[in-house]
Amino acid sequence: MKKFISLTLACTSLIMASSLTKEAVNAGLAPIPATKSALMKLIDPQNIITDAKVELGKKLYFDPRLSKSGFxxxxxxxxxxxxGDDGIEAAVGHKWTVNPHHLNSPTVFNAVFNDKQFWDGRSPHLEDQAQGPIQAGPEMAATKEHVSSTVTSIPAYVDEFKNAYGKNVNITFEKITDTIGLFERxxxxxxxxDDYMNGNNQALSTKQKDGLKTFIxxxxxxxxxxxxxxxxxxxxxxFGTYKYMDVGDFKGDANGMVKVPTLRNITQTAPYFxxxxVATLKEAIVEMGRIQLGKNITDTQADSIEEFxxxxxxxxxxxxLPLLPASTENTPKPDLN
Structure with a gap:
């Protein structure tokens, strides 16, 4: 009898898991693939990902010499x-300039899954997006020439580019930002x-499963x-106006469209919007319900969603942390102006 009860409970649990998973799929939710081969099909661009390119892209991602200030x-x-963000309301860049539109830095983690990049969606992919902040005056404030001159002035970088792309590689600004974008992928x-959606029923707690139901x-x-x-x-x-809409002048793209931020690692990317x-996740959930769904999210519902x-x-x-190659006498000097 005990074995029968245990078997019955196990079967019931599997049926419930299957039902919730199916509900999630029907709602449009999808997991990160469990296998590397399936994942690579999602994230690999025409510029094929290799270990050499990734390691080089990581160094460039961390290298402050690509900015005008060298900082x-x-x-x-x-x-x-x-x-994968900076933890403050609005990005701070060259000469401690706060983003003139008061825009918050989105996380770079899982940004490869975005349909478009930037809050107004003006960039089609990460390689293109990487070009923007480097050249923006309030951010890294560099020119294309500064970036390419910096990289090509450092023999170790030149050797790494040849190793990654072949000895005849042309180290342009675009090739450099492509490599940064590839690393970000x-x-x-x-x-x-993802474990739960890929078949592990024990990956989520009961509260998290209930939260997933509420979320849907x-x-x-x-x-x-x-x-x-x-x-x-x-x-x-x-269905309503965001209560802090008057902070900054951002209105989205020409059609008033705004990129929907990823909720992956959302517990680590405050503040929000x-x-x-918005400082807390619970407040963000309630506010989103009001302005985007036209619903009054209760405390119980908000707590449940937050658990999920x-x-x-x-x-x-x-x-x-990558060890960056040394500058040479030909490397452009930092400019704080």
Missing amino acids: ISCNSCHNLSEG TLVTPSAF QVGCASCHNGVGIGGSMNVINL HNGK LKALEGKKSNMV
Whole structure:
């Protein structure tokens, strides 16, 4: 009898898991693939990912000499030691300039799953996106010539480019930013949610499963879906006006569309919204319900959804800080002006 009861409970659990998984799939949610081969099909661009390119891209990502001041790197605003962002309301760049539109730095983790890049979706992919902040005056404030001159002035970098792309490689600004973007494609963080969706019924707690149900039933998955649990473009202020809309001058693209941020690692990427004015995840959930779903999210519902979002905390690779090659007398000098 005990064996029968145990078997019955196990079968019931599997049926419930199958039902919730199917509900999640029907809502548009998708996991990061469990196998490397399947993942590579999602993240690998025409510029085929290799270990040599990734290691080179990582060095360039961390190298502040690509900026005009010699002080700011990609990692300054997209810190890989934490949530892949900077933890402040609006990005701070060259000469301590706060982003003039008061825009919050999005996480670079799992950005490869975004349909488009930047809050207004103006960039089609990571390789193109990498060109923007480097040249933007309020950010890294560099020119294409500064970046290519810096890299080509350092023999170790030249050798690494030849090793990664072949001896006849032309080390242009675009080749450099392509390599940074390629590295960023590898910053994928599979989570307990992915384990669950890929067949491990024990990967989520009971509260997290209940939270997933609430997340779907309330309507959060109507925008936060796909592998990125976000990353598409949508209109903001569908049923109400965001209460901090007056902070900054950002209005989205020409059609009022705004990139839906990924919810992966959302517990580590406060503050929230495009202008970083919402400090807590619970407040963000309630506000999103009001302005995007036209619903009054209760405390119970918000707590439940937050429990599910904890299951999206991803497993980050054990990244070793790269040792950057030495400058030479031909390397452009830092310019603080």
